[in-house]
Amino acid sequence: MTQPLIQMQNVDKFFGSFQALKNINLEVHKGERIVVCGPSGSGKSTMIRCINRLEKHNSGKILIGGRELTDSEKDIDAVRREVGMVFQSFNLFPHMTVLRNLMLAPQLVRKNNKSKAKEIAMKYLERVKIPDQANKYPSQLSGGQQQRVAIARALCMSPEILLFDEPTSALDPEMINEVLEVMEDLANEGMTMICVTHEMGFARSVADRVIFMDLGEIVEEASPQEFFENPKNERTKLFLSQILSH
Amino acid sequence: MEAITGWWDDYFFASIVVLKIFMASLLLMVIFGLIGAAAKLSNSIIAKKIANAYTIIFRGTPEILVVLLIYFGSAIALTSLFQLFDPSIKYVDVPPFWAGTFAIALIVGSYATETFRGAFLGVEPGSIEAARALGLSNLQTFVYIRIPEMWRIALPSFGNHMLSLVKDTALISIIGLNELLFVAEQATATTGKPFTMFIVVGLIYLGISTVITLFVMGLEAYGRSHLRAAK
Ligand SMILES: Nc1ncnc2c1ncn2[C@@H]1O[C@H](COP(=O)(O)OP(=O)(O)O)[C@@H](O)[C@H]1O
Numbered sequence: 437m438t439q440p441l442i443q444m445q446n447v448d449k450f451f452g453s454f455q456a457l458k459n460i461n462l463e464v465h466k467g468e469r470i471v472v473c474g475p476s477g478s479g480k481s482t483m484i485r486c487i488n489r490l491e492k493h494n495s496g497k498i499l500i501g502g503r504e505l506t507d508s509e510k511d512i513d514a515v516r517r518e519v520g521m522v523f524q525s526f527n528l529f530p531h532m533t534v535l536r537n538l539m540l541a542p543q544l545v546r547k548n549n550k551s552k553a554k555e556i557a558m559k560y561l562e563r564v565k566i567p568d569q570a571n572k573y574p575s576q577l578s579g580g581q582q583q584r585v586a587i588a589r590a591l592c593m594s595p596e597i598l599l600f601d602e603p604t605s606a607l608d609p610e611m612i613n614e615v616l617e618v619m620e621d622l623a624n625e626g627m628t629m630i631c632v633t634h635e636m637g638f639a640r641s642v643a644d645r646v647i648f649m650d651l652g653e654i655v656e657e658a659s660p661q662e663f664f665e666n667p668k669n670e671r672t673k674l675f676l677s678q679i680l681s682h
Numbered sequence: 683m684e685a686i687t688g689w690w691d692d693y694f695f696a697s698i699v700v701l702k703i704f705m706a707s708l709l710l711m712v713i714f715g716l717i718g719a720a721a722k723l724s725n726s727i728i729a730k731k732i733a734n735a736y737t738i739i740f741r742g743t744p745e746i747l748v749v750l751l752i753y754f755g756s757a758i759a760l761t762s763l764f765q766l767f768d769p770s771i772k773y774v775d776v777p778p779f780w781a782g783t784f785a786i787a788l789i790v791g792s793y794a795t796e797t798f799r800g801a802f803l804g805v806e807p808g809s810i811e812a813a814r815a816l817g818l819s820n821l822q823t824f825v826y827i828r829i830p831e832m833w834r835i836a837l838p839s840f841g842n843h844m845l846s847l848v849k850d851t852a853l854i855s856i857i858g859l860n861e862l863l864f865v866a867e868q869a870t871a872t873t874g875k876p877f878t879m880f881i882v883v884g885l886i887y888l889g890i891s892t893v894i895t896l897f898v899m900g901l902e903a904y905g906r907s908h909l910r911a912a913k
């Protein structure tokens with residue numbers, strides 16, 4: 437049995453006296469595709485943000501590729517190089533063109549030269565089907581295009597793992613599919629990914645496991661089929677009845 | 683207007699003095715502003731209190747008074763300092779150029795403190811997070827993301843601070859610096875044509891301000907290029 441790529445062991449996270457994560461245990465193996473869902477405020481973002489140390493857990497252990505996340509800046513940087521993240525609000529750098537957004541980290545972090553970084557950037561822009569937007573600024577693109585740029589930006593670092601935090605929640609309905617298609621392609625190519633999303637169609641078609649969180653806890657963890665057809669927990673059932681009813 | 687012939691060279695050299703004060707005080711103003719903003723944003727309560735006192739004092743007192751107090755105050759301070767080494771020294775003269783430059787830089791720096799602080803806080807937290815998530819170091823994030831976003835936010839106010847500096851150079855005539863107002867007063871005394879003499883000063887200041895305004899407008903247009911309307 438190979439070592440899991442992500443291990444979270446008894447992880448707690450507090451904001452002041454408020455406990456946002458309660459005893460989280462999670463293992464993700466290479467190539468697995470995990471969908472995380474749950475009501476707003478249940479700790480989904482906090483959980484995945486602990487994985488690349490945008491939030492610092494208070495107790496328990498998190499290991500990424502066997503490397504434990506501690507205060508060591510060196511370890512944090514090493515983990516961040518291997519873990520890409522896509523945010524709900526895209527978070528592109530507004531003062532840079534699309535191309536520069538994509539080239540920045542390969543140049544600064546991976547120490548590629550300019551022409552190599554550009555080559556990488558164009559490769560992934562083609563992958564998300566918008567090479568023609570390379571020289572525009574983020575504000576000139578639609579939401580769906582911006583999110584595809586953000587995915588391409590993460591891919592330029594060739595990460596081992598991609599984290600998605602509600603990547604389609606800020607999008608107009610007609611733009612959701614273009615982003616989900618890119619994500620499905622990635623899933624089919626074997627990318628290890630954790631997606632916080634309420635796109636249940638996506639969960640059904642690509643997830644290996646669905647995780648349901650509520651009040652800072654992982655309440656249920658099951659295959660998509662099991663999760664949707666036969667949820668065990670009352671809170672899961674309530675949640676599913678609410679989101680599937682509209 | 684012929685009253686003015688013979689004074690052109692005085693006006694010219696006085697303009698050079700004004701420009702020199704502007705350049706020196708601009709540099710100092712940025713330094714004071716950055717230190718003030720860093721102190722206000724720091725976790726140190728003492729640093730915050732000092733920075734607050736600084737902005738309250740310098741924004742809350744008449745500028746001309748600050749110029750006078752710094753000029754005479756620094757003379758007293760330097761005199762007592764020098765007397766420690768050589769008791770025979772009666773009085774140390776502080777150059778009006780530097781006392782004045784320092785004073786107006788401190789005044790405008792107190793406004794710049796708020797501008798820089800606001801610009802720091804105005805940077806989208808999402809951009810900073812994205813940079814950190816991509817593995818950029820703190821320093822790289824600061825240089826490549828925070829500064830470029832900050833200067834765009836700060837620029838309009840910063841342009842106003844530059845104009846304040848230019849105008850405040852006129853205050854320094856009160857401590858006897860040979861700048862434009864000083865020349866105009868001398869010329870008035872000789873020719874008895876105050877309006878002519880002072881309108882020339884006005885036009886010179888207006889010329890300098892216009893150049894600065896155009897420069898800032900150019901920078902703003904460049905900085906806004908990423909906000910061009912969608913398609
Ligand atoms: N930086 C923060 N400071 C204080 N409380 C926070 C912070 N971030 C999140 N929280 C709280 O933690 C809880 C979980 O938040 P989050 O992980 O964003 O939930 P979700 O992504 O599931 O909607 C919420 O109650 C939220 O208010």
Ligand SMILES: [Mg+2]
Pocket residue numbers: 480481482601602
């Ligand atoms: Mg969230």
